[in-house]
Amino acid sequence: MVSLVTAGLTVCLIYVLHKLVELRRLANSIGLPRFPLVSLGKHHIWEGKWNDAARFGWDVYSSVALLPPKGQISLYIADADVVQEVTGSRARFPKPVWMYSSLSFFGRNIVASEFEEWKKYRKLSAPSFSERNNKLVWDETVRIMLDLFDNVWQDRNVIAVDHCVDITLPIALFVIGVAGFGRRVSWKDDQVVPPGHRMTFKDALHVVSMNIFTRLIVPNWAMGFTKKTRELGQAFDELELYMDDMIRERRSGAVREERHDLFSSLMDAADDVNGEGGAGTLSDMDLKGNIFIFMLAGHETAAHTLAFTFGLLALYPQEQEVLYQQIMSIIPDGRTPTYEEMNLFTRSMAVFYETLRMFPPAPNMPKYSAEDTTLTFSNSEGERRTVPVPAGTNLLVNAPALHYNPRYWHDPYAFDPSRFLKPDWPREAFVPFSQGARACLGRRFFETEGIAVLTMLVSRYKIELADEPEFSSETFEQRKARLLRTRAGLTMTPIRLPLVFKRR
Incomplete structure (x- = not known):
């Protein structure tokens, strides 16, 4: 028995050593600087930002992964020209959609698809993100903020929150509820559960x-093992039931009501195509799968980006004052701003973009090489290098490294919204919405919501850091690091951001 165990362990050891040698050989064949040891997974690129590229001396570097999913070479890209080449060449560098298959809870969708299937979903989804929908986003976001001020904060002059996302998550939820699903919900919504359901729409969407x-x-x-997972499973079932109800109600109406929410617009596009038949048809599962992915992408991303934005403005009160003065120059009487004025709030957009630069929601955007090819890249010294890229190589657009790369951004670790007010700011090195054909369809939706929230809040309230005596000895940099700490999640997630909102 002992000899059999020894033989088994020996075989395993030989296999691992063989695998390591094979991976080293493959890595050496590319000839790129890489991490010195074989890693067990993806390198955590957020902490490193541009430092790893600086250490290696090149804006493209590699790592070797033993597990998971299998031993492969990964290239981390912080060179803007290479990013444009990779994101602009879908045939050579497709998206590894198998990594996103778990997001198909309700049906196939635009995120978890590629090639012809993706083209179909994009063709049908693109018209939903229209100017009419953007105006709806603005108007409803303003209404949600006024509801917060008038009916939740009421006449209080000081509002303290232990974690800023306790404010930003509901805002994003209410916006996606009405602009995504056409279901208006509010801060004090106390709906009765409708017949045939066990949860309100608001509660299902929230859970x-x-x-x-x-x-x-x-x-x-x-899913049935704990109370929390049972409630979550019920919420998923309820959300699908609500979507089924909406599909049925909107198709059975004698007169189709004109709606501009994403769900209705996508339904209209799907019904028009389905009426014609052919390969472009969209099933109800496809419809539910895509509207759910829009909800997922829009809700958490907006909530966390807004939280980081508020935190940065509290840390940098001088930048907040500049923003306030620009807002008041447009609405000096304190009136409600309109969607038609959105582009006038240039400082709001600059603050929002600078937050996205410093805290990109998705730290990396994965691609893979569909064929044996090459990539040519450079470094800060102007040197150029061409390396082979074997078929199957992972390519990761390294957003933190790109966004903190001093080749493109002056003083990249500084919070400086004014950099986005310059006409020649480096658009090619800014990837919070990705780039190329697969760039985010909901970019304008996201920007509209963010600028409306930011403009409304700063026009009426000053954002300050919470007074926590136990941290009184911190330096500014220590306080900044503590408040802006992140954890892994679907998007970059703040851990705890206590803030105070004071009425102006």
Whole structure:
């Protein structure tokens, strides 16, 4: 028995050594600087930002992964020209959609598809993100903010929150509820559960959006094990029932009501194509799958970006004052701003963009090489290098390294919104919405919501850091590091950001 165990261990050891030698050989064949040891997974690129590229001396570097999913070479890209080449060449560098298959809870969707299937979803989805929908986003976001001021904060002059996302998550949830699904919800919404349901739409949407990560990692057969997972499973069932109700109600109406929310617009596009038949048809599962992915992408991303924005403005009160003065120069009487004025709030957009630069929602955007090819890149010294890229190589657009690369951004670790007010700011090195054909369809939706929230809040309230005596001895940099700490999630997630909002 002992000899059999020894033989088994020997075989395993020989296999691992053989695998390591094979991976080293493959890495050496590319000839790129790489991490010195074989890693067990993806390198955590957020902490490193541009430092790893600086250490290697090149804006493209490599790592070797033993597990998971299998031993492969990964290239981390912080060279803007290479990013444009990779994101602009879908045939050579497709998206590894198998990594996103778990997001197909309700049906196939635009995020978890590629090639002809993706083209179909994009063709049908693009018209939904229209100017009419953007105006709806602005108007409803303004209404949600006024509801917060008038009916929640009321006549209080000081509002303290232990974690800023307690404010930003509901805002984003209410916006996606009305502009995404056409269902208006409010801060004090106390709806009766409708017949045939066990949860209100608001509660179902809230539980799903707040616990999506749990649903990703817990298998179906284990969903009934705890009270939390049972409630989550029920919320997913309820959200699908609500979507089924909406599909049925809007198709059965004798006169189609003109709506501009994403769900209705996507339904209209799908019904028009389905009426014609052919390969472009969209099933109800496709419809639900795509509207859910828009909800997922829009809700958490907006909430966390707004939280980081508020935190940065509290840390840099001089930047907040500049923003306030620009807002008041447009609405000096304190009136409600309109969608038609959105482009006038250039400082709001600059602050929002600078937050996205410093805290990109998705730290990396994965691609892979579909064929044996080459890439040519450079470094800060102007040297150029061409390397082979074998088929199957992982390519990761390294957003933190690109956004903190001093080749493109002056003083990249500084919070400086004014950099986005210059006409020649480096657009090619700014990738929070990705680039190329697969760039985010909801970019304008996201920007509209963010600028409306930011403009409304700063026009009426000053954002300050919470007074926490236990941290009184901190330096500014220590305080900044503590307040802006992040953890892994579907998007870059703040851990705890206590703030105070004071009426102006």
